[in-house]
Amino acid sequence: MNSELQYFFELVFSGITKGSIYALIALGYTMVYGIIELINFAHGEIYMIGAFTGLIVAGLLGIFGFPLLGVLAIAVICAIIWCAAYGYTIEKVAYRPLRNAPRLSPLISAIGMSIFLQNYVQLAQTSDFLPFPQLIPDFEFLDSIAYIVSSTDVVIIVLSAVVMTALHCFIKYTNMGKAMRATAQNRKMAMLLGIDADSIISVTFVIGSALAAIGGVLIASRMGSIDAYIGFLAGMKAFTAAVLGGIGSIPGAMFGGLVLGCCENLAAGYISSDYADVFAFLILVLILTFRPSGIFGRAPVQKV
Amino acid sequence: MLGKWLTSAVAASAMLLAASFAVSSAHAEPQTIKIGVPGAHSGNLAAYGLPPLNAARLMARYYNERGGINGMKVELLVQDDQCKPEMSTNVATKVLSDGAVVVMGHTCSGSTIAALPTYSNTILMSPSSTVPELTLSGKYPTFFRTIAKDDDQAALAVQCALDRLGAKRIAILHDQGDYGRGYAEYVKSMVEKDGRAEVIMFEGITPGAIDYAPVIQRVGREKADVVIFGGYHPEAAKLVTQMNKRRLKIPFISDDGVQLDAFIKMAGKNAEGVYVSGPKDISANEWYKKAREMHLKEYGEEPGHFYYQAVAAIQALLNAIEKSGSTETDKIMQALRTEYVDTPLGKIRFNEHGDAEGAGFSLYQVQNGKFVELN
Numbered sequence: 001m002n003s004e005l006q007y008f009f010e011l012v013f014s015g016i017t018k019g020s021i022y023a024l025i026a027l028g029y030t031m032v033y034g035i036i037e038l039i040n041f042a043h044g045e046i047y048m049i050g051a052f053t054g055l056i057v058a059g060l061l062g063i064f065g066f067p068l069l070g071v072l073a074i075a076v077i078c079a080i081i082w083c084a085a086y087g088y089t090i091e092k093v094a095y096r097p098l099r100n101a102p103r104l105s106p107l108i109s110a111i112g113m114s115i116f117l118q119n120y121v122q123l124a125q126t127s128d129f130l131p132f133p134q135l136i137p138d139f140e141f142l143d144s145i146a147y148i149v150s151s152t153d154v155v156i157i158v159l160s161a162v163v164m165t166a167l168h169c170f171i172k173y174t175n176m177g178k179a180m181r182a183t184a185q186n187r188k189m190a191m192l193l194g195i196d197a198d199s200i201i202s203v204t205f206v207i208g209s210a211l212a213a214i215g216g217v218l219i220a221s222r223m224g225s226i227d228a229y230i231g232f233l234a235g236m237k238a239f240t241a242a243v244l245g246g247i248g249s250i251p252g253a254m255f256g257g258l259v260l261g262c263c264e265n266l267a268a269g270y271i272s273s274d275y276a277d278v279f280a281f282l283i284l285v286l287i288l289t290f291r292p293s294g295i296f297g298r299a300p301v302q303k304v
Numbered sequence: 305m306l307g308k309w310l311t312s313a314v315a316a317s318a319m320l321l322a323a324s325f326a327v328s329s330a331h332a333e334p335q336t337i338k339i340g341v342p343g344a345h346s347g348n349l350a351a352y353g354l355p356p357l358n359a360a361r362l363m364a365r366y367y368n369e370r371g372g373i374n375g376m377k378v379e380l381l382v383q384d385d386q387c388k389p390e391m392s393t394n395v396a397t398k399v400l401s402d403g404a405v406v407v408m409g410h411t412c413s414g415s416t417i418a419a420l421p422t423y424s425n426t427i428l429m430s431p432s433s434t435v436p437e438l439t440l441s442g443k444y445p446t447f448f449r450t451i452a453k454d455d456d457q458a459a460l461a462v463q464c465a466l467d468r469l470g471a472k473r474i475a476i477l478h479d480q481g482d483y484g485r486g487y488a489e490y491v492k493s494m495v496e497k498d499g500r501a502e503v504i505m506f507e508g509i510t511p512g513a514i515d516y517a518p519v520i521q522r523v524g525r526e527k528a529d530v531v532i533f534g535g536y537h538p539e540a541a542k543l544v545t546q547m548n549k550r551r552l553k554i555p556f557i558s559d560d561g562v563q564l565d566a567f568i569k570m571a572g573k574n575a576e577g578v579y580v581s582g583p584k585d586i587s588a589n590e591w592y593k594k595a596r597e598m599h600l601k602e603y604g605e606e607p608g609h610f611y612y613q614a615v616a617a618i619q620a621l622l623n624a625i626e627k628s629g630s631t632e633t634d635k636i637m638q639a640l641r642t643e644y645v646d647t648p649l650g651k652i653r654f655n656e657h658g659d660a661e662g663a664g665f666s667l668y669q670v671q672n673g674k675f676v677e678l679n
Contacts, residue, residue, distance in 0.1 A: 014517035224545035268518035
């Protein structure tokens with residue numbers, strides 16, 4: 001293969017990998033926003049807690065000598081359960097009491113929750129960087145393309161695609177999914193039709209947190225180290241991706257994540273990594289200038 | 305009006321006259337060797353200035369108990385400049401007018417630079433001012449130091465890349481912080497000056513980003529044969545891990561922000577073969593143990609920053625005075641450059657710029673999970 005083309009594909013694949021992680025986290029932001037119009041700033045911290053849970057579980061299982069893929073599966077499942085519990089609790093503790101308060105109050109509560117969780121993990125675990133084991137094995141059948149895309153990247157891309165497809169089907173075809181869409185469209189009307197809005201909101205938080213947990217374990221395994229602050233930058237980028245795609249829109253979050261990841265990588269690869277973030281945010285500004293509600297967002301209809 | 309001007313002029317010239325008498329009488333027949341010790345002894349940078357002061361006090365007592373130098377006792381002239389450039393000039397004038405023969409001090413590079421013109425005829429030796437220009441510019445021939453310059457680590461990295469590894473295409477990365485970027489810029493200018501290799505990349509990365517793949521892919525595409533990174537261990541660990549994943553097997557060189565066991569712990573087997581510069585291991589030196597012992601006995605705690613550099617500075621100054629048998633600046637300077645002296649930092653003397661030879665940084669390599677000092 002032509003080396004220029006190979007380099008381009010290398011950048012695109014690592015961009016898609018990064019974008020998939022952004023998308024997994026962005027889905028949590030966008031689903032919560034879609035239903036209760038809250039930007040859940042504690043979401044990045046859920047991702048961080050997912051990575052820590054994965055590390056602890058993997059460490060325990062490593063002692064018993066489980067096979068690598070088994071460790072990965074169990075670590076991901078434990079992280080999902082643990083983070084889902086966190087998401088559920090956060091909603092109950094920090095947002096539900098403020099459901100009818102002015103919109104600024106839950107926002108401040110979210111920022112407080114984020115700071116609380118960050119400091120809690122620092123105190124309960126550590127404020128140092130921790131090594132994260134490589135949970136994704138190097139597959140031999142991918143050896144021939146390892147210089148373009150690594151096994152880890154393939155697993156991340158495939159797994160995210162599967163998870164997002166499953167989410168899409170869940171929302172489109174199940175009763176719960178329909179109820180979620182109905183609540184997002186008009187909560188009062190949905191309640192009048194017998195939908196329990198509170199439990200729908202809880203489910204939304206649980207699903208969002210589970211997706212972030214998957215992202216946390218996968219990316220930590222790729223980077224090889226984690227600390228209590230990884231949630232901040234990842235959360236910021238994922239939020240950007242959600243806004244880019246149109247906040248409240250699920251395909252928008254997926255697409256926004258991929259666009260952001262690829263833009264960053266192409267800018268870093270062809271121009272300079274000093275400017276990767278500059279270009280990522282330049283794209284955001286441009287898209288919001290021409291489509292203020294994001295790529296897939298619908299302009300809000302003024303109800304009179 | 306005129307009368308007033310006249311009186312003040314007369315008063316001023318009288319003061320000048322008195323001052324010059326004071327200086328010349330002090331230089332003519334010194335009964336004691338007066339060492340000026342200006343530095344940050346109060347204020348928020350006192351943590352850097354007090355340990356050198358302790359060192360000066362302990363060393364003065366040590367020599368005086370042994371009968372002094374050339375039959376003369378050592379006396380300290382302590383002055384506080386709080387690391388403020390606007391105070392350091394006055395402090396310097398005061399120290400000199402009190403009759404200092406040599407001066408050990410000025411803690412911060414900023415106050416050292418401000419005070420240096422005042423010391424044009426007196427030796428100033430700093431235990432802590434690291435700005436390269438102080439010695440390299442050649443503007444201050446009477447300035448010496450026992451601490452390594454800021455760019456010494458960069459020089460080690462460049463030496464490692466060019467001489468040890470024979471690199472031709474060098475990729476320089478940094479973490480965009482003051483420390484990492486500064487190091488990277490020194491490396492860049494040194495490589496460009498040397499001319500044997502080419503800097504093909506000079507890029508910053510964002511600390512804490514979830515992924516450094518594109519920068520590493522670029523390193524691979526540009527066919528770099530060595531990577532030099534300025535920054536701290538978390539990013540270095542991620543970079544070497546991702547480089548290995550990308551099957552990019554080229555040497556990685558970094559600074560003392562990476563020379564921590566945490567780096568090896570985080571990067572695991574990916575850390576093998578990484579070169580880093582770090583402070584020379586001085587804990588085996590005779591005088592290191594002695595100086596530490598003296599401090600523990602007197603103050604009941606471990607010595608602070610720049611203590612050993614200050615002990616070495618006092619030893620070097622007094623040794624030069626003893627060997628030259630003189631308190632004249634020229635002769636002491638000559639002795640500083642030729643006579644080796646045993647200090648906590650090892651056997652040192654000074655090169656033509658005024659930097660201590662034999663003190664400073666060494667190159668280490670990670671071998672079997674440990675930093676091994678290379679020679």
